[in-house]
Amino acid sequence: MTDTINAGARQLSRRATLIAAVAALALSATMNGYFYSLQGAQGFYVWYPMLALKVLLFMGLAPITLAVLALPLEKLAQKWIMRALRWISFIGSILVSLASIGLLAFLIVVPRLGSMEPARLDLVNPSQGIVAQSAQPAAAFSAGNGGTADAQAAADKRAARPGAAPLSPLDRPLLRLAFSSDPHWGADTANVGARTDILKGIAAERPDAFFMLGDTVETGNSVTQWNFALSDLEALIPSVPLRPILGNHDALFGGQYLYRKAFWPKGFTSDSGSPYYWSIKAGSATIVAIDLPWGTENFGPRQRSWLEKTLAAADPRKPLIVISHSYFYASGYKDPKTGAPWYDHYQNIPAIVPLFEKYGVDLVISGHNHYQELLSHNGVNYAIVGSMGGLPDPEPTYRSPWSQWINVGGYGWLDVNVLPGRLALTFRSETGEARQSATISY
Ligand SMILES: [Fe+2]
Secondary structure (H helix, E strand, C coil), X not given: CHHHHHHHHHHHHHHHHHHHHHHHHHHHHHHHHHHHHCCCHHHHHHHCCCHHHHHHHHCCHHHHHHHHHHCHHHHCCCCHHHHHHHHHHHHHHHHHHHHHHHHHHHHHHHHHCCCCCCCCCCECXXXXXXXXXXXXXXXXXXXXXXCHHHHHHHHHHHHCCCCCCCCCHHHCCCEEEEEECCCCECCCCCCHHHHHHHHHHHHHHCCCEEEECCCCECXXXXXXXXXXXXXXXXXXXXXXXXXXXXXXXXXXCCCHHHHHHHHCCXXXXXXXXXXXXXXXXXXXXXXXXXXXXXXXXXCCHHHHHHHHHHHHHCCCCCCEXXXXXXXXXXXXXXXXXXXXXXXXXXXXXXXXXXHHHHHCCCEEEECCCCXXXXXXXXXXXXXXXXXXXXXXXXCCCECCCCEEEEECCCCEEEEXXXXXXXXXXXXXXXXXXXXXXXXXXX
């Protein structure tokens, strides 16, 4: 009788151990699969090689391994080793299951906690394109907000220096664009004054569109930080056509949900079908956004073939401008904590630059590094504009061989005026002074 009970308990224990281990493996795989499916998560693993992330990835394998190792030990006369292994496996299964459920809930629930009111912003819908104020019908003027004559007069005033002759048609911008990146709302280290000045300066300029190239917030799953960003944007640039893209910080821990809620309202569509990469017909220019929050982790075959098709189909008479969060050529430094090389991007350059060179991209504008920099290589120009308020990166220990100019420690934005046959670039400080100018023929 006693033998029967012992055999039953042993049988039950083996089955329970295996069932618990398989359940833990399934839960861990589900959690990791969901995390990996999120924007920027794979890049987080690649660019932050922390032990804790590796443990998350492989923890589901530990209980099942121990449970299987315990099976042949059943034949030993000494049963305590087998029992100990089963118990370790069983307790491990419970811990792994709880951790997986907790993390899955964290990724799904936290971005959805709290409320986010849609901000009154003039968001650019990529499928609708951008209309230059100088190309708008005269009726727009009577609306009194961003009208043709007003905008043109403002453009003339800005372009003219004291004592300069009036603008000739060749100097009159066909399209006026502004770019900046990495404001990092919610970061204690961000410079609120500089960020505010930049937004005020851009609002005063009234460009045809302002592109904010990612890292709008410090931690993407924080509704509070997105609300800070939206209320400032609404207060400071409510009527500037605005198109943000997703940065690695915006994407953190399920932040893509809040990015879409903030900047991709219902009804917005794109030629790629994705809210993260698309092209915009902007009248006298073609603007193409690529989804590179960290590097090429989200740049799969679908995005690659769309990009190649889009670049090939671009009108060769118009300038072709590419925007992305992470950069291609850039000066920078080796991260002291992780060893990550924050300069000439080892993933983006080999994967995508050949397409830029093949299809005649004129200008690539990115953030991610918190500098202002201008570079040029093989006929393609690269601008870094990660200067919208996030903590400036340290003095570069690596200077890209293709760097032409760099500003370290400053804040500001980049104006790109599309003129007949050329692009006029002006890197500005947070108060609007021109730090560096350049002209690119197209
Ligand atoms: Fe950043």
